[in-house]
Amino acid sequence: xxxxxxxxxxxxxxxxxxxxxxxxxxxxxxxxxxxxxxxxxxxxxxxxxxxxxxxxxxxxxxxxxxxxxxxxxxxxxxxxxxxxxxxxxxxxxxxxxxxxxxxxxxxxxxxxxxxxxxxxxxxxxxxxxxxxxxxxxxxxxxxxxxxxxxxxxxxxxxxxxxxxxxxxxxxxxxxxxxxxxxxxxxxxxxxxxxxxxxxxxxxxxxxxxxxxxxxxxxxxxxxxxxxxxxxxxxxxxxxxxxxxxxxxxxxxxxxxxxxxxxxxxxxxxxxxxxxxxxxxxxxxxxxxxxxxxxxxxxxxxxxxxxxxxxxxxxxxxxxxxxxxxxxxxxxxxxxxxxxxx
Amino acid sequence: xxxxxxxxxxxxxxxxxxxxxxxxxxxxxxxxxxxxxxxxxxxxxxxxxxxxxxxxxxxxxxxxxxxxxxxxxxxxxxxxxxxxxxxxxxxxxxxxxxxxxxxxxxxxxxxxxxxxxxxxxxxxxxxxxxxxxxxxxxxxxxxxxxxxxxxxxxxxxxxxxxxxxxxxxxxxxxxxxxxxxxxxxxxxxxxxxxxxxxxxxxxxxxxxxxxxxxxxxxxxxxxxxxxxxxxxxxxxxxxxxxxxxxxxxxxxxxxxxxxxxxxxxxxxxxxxxxxxxxxxxxxxxxxxxxxxxxxxxxxxxxxxxxxxxxxxxxxxxxxxxxxxxxxxxxxxxxxxxxxxx
Numbered sequence: 205x206x207x208x209x210x211x212x213x214x215x216x217x218x219x220x221x222x223x224x225x226x227x228x229x230x231x232x233x234x235x236x237x238x239x240x241x242x243x244x245x246x247x248x249x250x251x252x253x254x255x256x257x258x259x260x261x262x263x264x265x266x267x268x269x270x271x272x273x274x275x276x277x278x279x280x281x282x283x284x285x286x287x288x289x290x291x292x293x294x295x296x297x298x299x300x301x302x303x304x305x306x307x308x309x310x311x312x313x314x315x316x317x318x319x320x321x322x323x324x325x326x327x328x329x330x331x332x333x334x335x336x337x338x339x340x341x342x343x344x345x346x347x348x349x350x351x352x353x354x355x356x357x358x359x360x361x362x363x364x365x366x367x368x369x370x371x372x373x374x375x376x377x378x379x380x381x382x383x384x385x386x387x388x389x390x391x392x393x394x395x396x397x398x399x400x401x402x403x404x405x406x407x408x409x410x411x412x413x414x415x416x417x418x419x420x421x422x423x424x425x426x427x428x429x430x431x432x433x434x435x436x437x438x439x440x441x442x443x444x445x446x447x448x449x450x451x452x453x454x455x456x457x458x459x460x461x462x463x464x465x466x467x468x469x470x471x472x473x474x475x476x477x478x479x480x481x482x483x484x485x486x487x488x489x490x491x492x493x494x495x496x497x498x499x500x501x502x503x504x505x506x507x508x509x510x511x512x513x514x515x516x517x518x519x520x521x522x523x524x525x526x527x528x529x530x531x532x533x534x535x536x537x538x539x540x541x542x543x544x545x
Numbered sequence: 546x547x548x549x550x551x552x553x554x555x556x557x558x559x560x561x562x563x564x565x566x567x568x569x570x571x572x573x574x575x576x577x578x579x580x581x582x583x584x585x586x587x588x589x590x591x592x593x594x595x596x597x598x599x600x601x602x603x604x605x606x607x608x609x610x611x612x613x614x615x616x617x618x619x620x621x622x623x624x625x626x627x628x629x630x631x632x633x634x635x636x637x638x639x640x641x642x643x644x645x646x647x648x649x650x651x652x653x654x655x656x657x658x659x660x661x662x663x664x665x666x667x668x669x670x671x672x673x674x675x676x677x678x679x680x681x682x683x684x685x686x687x688x689x690x691x692x693x694x695x696x697x698x699x700x701x702x703x704x705x706x707x708x709x710x711x712x713x714x715x716x717x718x719x720x721x722x723x724x725x726x727x728x729x730x731x732x733x734x735x736x737x738x739x740x741x742x743x744x745x746x747x748x749x750x751x752x753x754x755x756x757x758x759x760x761x762x763x764x765x766x767x768x769x770x771x772x773x774x775x776x777x778x779x780x781x782x783x784x785x786x787x788x789x790x791x792x793x794x795x796x797x798x799x800x801x802x803x804x805x806x807x808x809x810x811x812x813x814x815x816x817x818x819x820x821x822x823x824x825x826x827x828x829x830x831x832x833x834x835x836x837x838x839x840x841x842x843x844x845x846x847x848x849x850x851x852x853x854x855x856x857x858x859x860x861x862x863x864x865x866x867x868x869x870x871x872x873x874x875x876x877x878x879x880x881x882x883x884x885x886x
Contacts, residue, residue: 337812337813338812339812343709343782344709344710362778362781363808364781364808365811365812366781366782366811367778367780367781367782368684368685368780368781369685369711369780370710370779370780371685371779371780371781372780374779374780375778375780436705437703437705437712437716438711438712438715439708439709439710439711439712439713439715439716440703440705440707440709440712441684441707441708441709441782442707447811447812447814448789448790448811448814448817449789467704467706470680470707470788471679471680471706471788472678473789473814473817476818477817477821480817480818480821480825481825484822484825485825485826
């Protein structure tokens with residue numbers, strides 16, 4: 205007789221094991237459906253903050269240049285808002301916004317990346333999912349049109365977080381990405397900035413791009429993409445692709461993307477630091493960001509954008525300006541370069 | 546008449562300016578002599594902690610192998626203690642200990658580094674000065690016998706913190722380091738570990754090395770050197786060369802070196818996190834380290850060594866063992882591999 209005692213069996217498999225396998229498969233199925241289930245619980249609330257770099261940005265730039273920057277920021281912010289308003293995730297919005305910036309030659313990411321001291325481009329990017337703390341990053345890629353997407357693939361397809369240089373470019377090919385020549389990233393503006401750097405004339409090499417979001421499912425995400433610093437030594441990795449430095453997201457606290465003198469952001473673990481001030485000291489997002497930008501970093505170092513789980517946001521900097529924007533589900537849609545405009 | 550009024554002048558230079566210049570030169574001289582002055586104020590108290598990696602370390606290893614490990618740890622600890630006892634700095638001790646480990650084939654740093662999935666060695670190292678928060682790091686170097694020394698040169702000779710891959714190897718040559726062939730790092734043990742990895746047999750690839758010190762001048766320093774993980778993808782950068790992750794030092798709190806699954810150390814910013822728990826939550830060093838190792842990281846992830854400004858230390862791990870040792874100016878000199886031996 206086949207009963208239900210713990211010693212029963214079907215085809216020689218102990219019943220206890222069958223129950224375990226059944227429970228396990230239920231669990232696996234539940235886990236598999238979890239994102240969909242969560243995707244149905246939309247709060248109707250989202251926030252997106254973007255930046256296009258901080259630095260010495262002259263207010264006397266030609267009106268046409270100003271207008272072009274405002275237009276690009278508006279476009280990028282609109283792209284991200286559309287993803288979030290349509291029920292997309294914060295990770296999707298971050299990736300899509302940064303992919304746009306990587307094609308806009310005005311910003312120091314993808315096309316328009318600055319030149320190294322050797323006259324080439326070495327691109328860095330990172331993305332982090334605040335819900336799971338999963339993250340991916342690439343540094344020093346030379347032939348990848350969209351470093352932010354490659355960073356996401358490192359997260360999804362490898363046991364690693366950070367791949368760099370030739371290994372990262374080779375991984376991109378393995379993932380089916382068509383390599384672009386390094387000159388794909390060239391722009392006349394960055395070329396002239398390198399020439400100025402060679403003459404030891406300080407030029408503006410800002411233009412790192414970043415995006416942080418809270419989506420309708422209560423999940424935070426952060427991403428950053430950059431060409432680094434004009435005249436950087438070949439092989440130099442800055443803060444942008446380093447999770448906890450230029451890029452960080454944690455649903456318990458905040459999502460952060462930084463822009464500025466990368467080494468200062470690394471030394472002070474800016475992204476993780478803002479999270480730690482909130483988690484360990486109970487600071488608000490705005491206070492934590494203010495403390496890091498104005499008390500820990502030095503004037504001229506740069507800025508950060510950040511958003512927390514409630515949708516509160518910060519866009520703070522200790523430079524003359526930061527290309528930035530914020531939008532949310534309450535209808536806010538704001539673009540700024542300098543303090544008040 | 547030449548008087549001493551504020552309007553007086555010598556050779557046309559206003560007297561006020563001369564006084565200012567004099568005061569400035571006194572300040573510059575004082576700053577220049579500061580390290581020497583500090584170097585004369587020896588407290589007589591120092592602490593050094595070392596590790597040679599954490600992981601699954603079988604207690605049933607042959608007695609001769611055990612003895613060889615104990616001997617190497619004793620030697621490394623002795624080298625560091627000698628530097629500190631002789632009035633050397635924590636930075637000097639860290640570098641010298643790690644240089645020793647980089648020549649010992651039993652450890653996964655320098656000679657004895659593990660193989661990547663492509664059958665090569667890519668070495669990572671970082672060093673950080675807790676007094677100044679200055680730091681330097683290299684990742685993916687293939688021809689540098691002493692990555693820890695190259696990391697220190699990045700700190701001293703460039704405006705950057707992290708140089709990677711070919712750029713880092715080229716910088717080494719520029720610094721006068723004689724390149725070694727990549728096969729310089731080969732050992733039969735690591736070769737067989739790669740072969741096991743290829744057959745998907747889990748082998749022990751532990752052996753990252755680290756050192757943290759408090760010197761007689763009250764300064765903390767930390768350093769870590771590693772070959773990474775057996776079978777890692779080419780281009781993979783782990784936590785060791787990332788300041789705030791596997792390596793961190795800050796005179797206000799602690800010096801930390803980690804060893805384990807690097808990605809988990811990066812995701813949780815282990816080094817900076819221990820510092821933040823102390824600075825922001827007022828935790829003791831031991832409690833902060835315990836919390837990270839046993840509550841934040843998962844069993845099997847790895848271990849850390851740490852020392853604080855008072856000379857208190859921690860050596861904690863969530864694996865079966867961690868090669869480690871501690872010595873201080875009170876005569877402590879202890880070598881351990883497993884919990885109590």
